Amino acid sequence: MKFSLAKRLMSVAVHLENVYKIYNNVPVVNDLSFTINAGEMFGLLGPNGAGKSTTIRMLTTLTKPTQGQIEVFGYDVISQPILAKQCLGVVLQQVSVDDDLTVWENMELHGRLHHIANPGRQRLIHQWLEYVELATRRDNLVRTLSGGMKRRLQIARALLHQPQILFLDEPTVGLDPQTRRRLWEMIRDLNKQGMTMLLTTHYMDEVEYLCHRIGIMDGGTLISLGTLQELRSAHGEGLVMKQVGERWEYLFFPTLEDANSYLNQQEDKTGMMVRPSNLEDIFVELTGHKLD
Numbered sequence: 001m002k003f004s005l006a007k008r009l010m011s012v013a014v015h016l017e018n019v020y021k022i023y024n025n026v027p028v029v030n031d032l033s034f035t036i037n038a039g040e041m042f043g044l045l046g047p048n049g050a051g052k053s054t055t056i057r058m059l060t061t062l063t064k065p066t067q068g069q070i071e072v073f074g075y076d077v078i079s080q081p082i083l084a085k086q087c088l089g090v091v092l093q094q095v096s097v098d099d100d101l102t103v104w105e106n107m108e109l110h111g112r113l114h115h116i117a118n119p120g121r122q123r124l125i126h127q128w129l130e131y132v133e134l135a136t137r138r139d140n141l142v143r144t145l146s147g148g149m150k151r152r153l154q155i156a157r158a159l160l161h162q163p164q165i166l167f168l169d170e171p172t173v174g175l176d177p178q179t180r181r182r183l184w185e186m187i188r189d190l191n192k193q194g195m196t197m198l199l200t201t202h203y204m205d206e207v208e209y210l211c212h213r214i215g216i217m218d219g220g221t222l223i224s225l226g227t228l229q230e231l232r233s234a235h236g237e238g239l240v241m242k243q244v245g246e247r248w249e250y251l252f253f254p255t256l257e258d259a260n261s262y263l264n265q266q267e268d269k270t271g272m273m274v275r276p277s278n279l280e281d282i283f284v285e286l287t288g289h290k291l292d
C-alpha cells in the first residue's frame with residue numbers, strides 16, 4: 001500500500017492537486033487544488049455550472065478526474081476507490097432514498113451494501129435513526145415522509161458505515177426555513193463531534209452560519225479561498241451602496257471607516273448608504289452573478 005503525504009499528515013482530510021475534468025474538450029473543472037483539514041466544515045460556493053457537483057462527484061469516486069490527484073483521508077480516489085469510499089458518506093441533491101421501502105429497510109439495504117455485520121448493523125441503524133429523530137417512523141414507507149424527513153434519512157444513511165467525512169450537496173435546498181434550521185443544528189452538532197464536512201449551497205446564510213472556510217468556484221477554478229473574515233479583509237470590509245437609476249452600485253473599501261469617510265466627502269449623498277460587506281456582496285463582486 002502506498003503511504004502518501006496526506007496519509008502521513010493525518011490532519012489532512014481531502015487533498016486535490018491540479019485536478020481537471022474535461023467533457024467534450026471543455027474543462028468543467030480546471031486545475032483545481034485545495035486541501036480540507038480533518039474536523040473542518042468547508043463550504044463550496046459558486047454559480048450554476050461552476051463545477052461544484054462535478055468536484056463532489058470526483059471526490060466521492062462517482063466520476064474520475066481527467067487529470068490530477070485526489071486523496072480522501074490519504075486514499076487515492078482513482079487507485080484506491082474502495083478504501084476511499086469507506087471513509088466518506090455522501091448526501092446528494094436528488095433525494096436518493098427508495099420511496100417504496102420503509103425507513104428501516106432503506107437503512108438495512110445501505111448497511112448490507114456496506115457489509116456491516118449484525119448485531120452491529122441493527123445497533124447502528126437504531127442509533128442513527130434516533131439521532132436524526134426518525135426512530136418513531138422506522139416502519140413508515142419513505143413516500144409518506146416530508147422533504148425534511150427524507151433529507152434526515154439520507155444523512156442517517158450516509159453515516160451508517162461510520163465515515164470520517166460527509167459530503168453534502170445542497171443539503172437544505174427546497175426545505176422550509178424551520179426545517180433548514182433544524183438541519184443546520186444537526187450538521188453543526190455532527191461537526192462538533194469531529195465529522196469533517198464539505199457542503200455546497202446557494203444559501204449565503206448557510207455558509208456564514210456553518211462553515212469555517214469557504215471556497216468560491218467559478219468556471220471550474222477556485223477564485224477565492226479563506227474564512228469569512230479573511231475574504232472580507234481581502235475584498236473590503238466596508239461597502240458603499242449607491243443607487244443609480246434602478247440599479248445599485250457597490251464600492252468596496254478596506255474598512256467601514258474608509259467607506260464612511262468616502263461618503264462624507266460626497267457633496268450629494270442621495271441614494272447612498274454605508275454598511276459592512278457580507279459574503280453575498282463578495283460573491284456577487286467576484287462572480288458577477290446573482291444567485292438564483
Ligand code: ADP
Nearest residue numbers: 023024028046047048049050051052053054055
Ligand atoms: P455546479 O454544480 O457548480 O452547478 P456542475 O459540476 O454540475 O456545476 O457542472 C459544471 C459544468 O459541467 C456545466 O456546464 C455542466 O453542463 C457540465 N457537465 C456536468 N456533467 C456533465 C456531463 N456528464 N457531461 C457533459 N457536461 C457535463
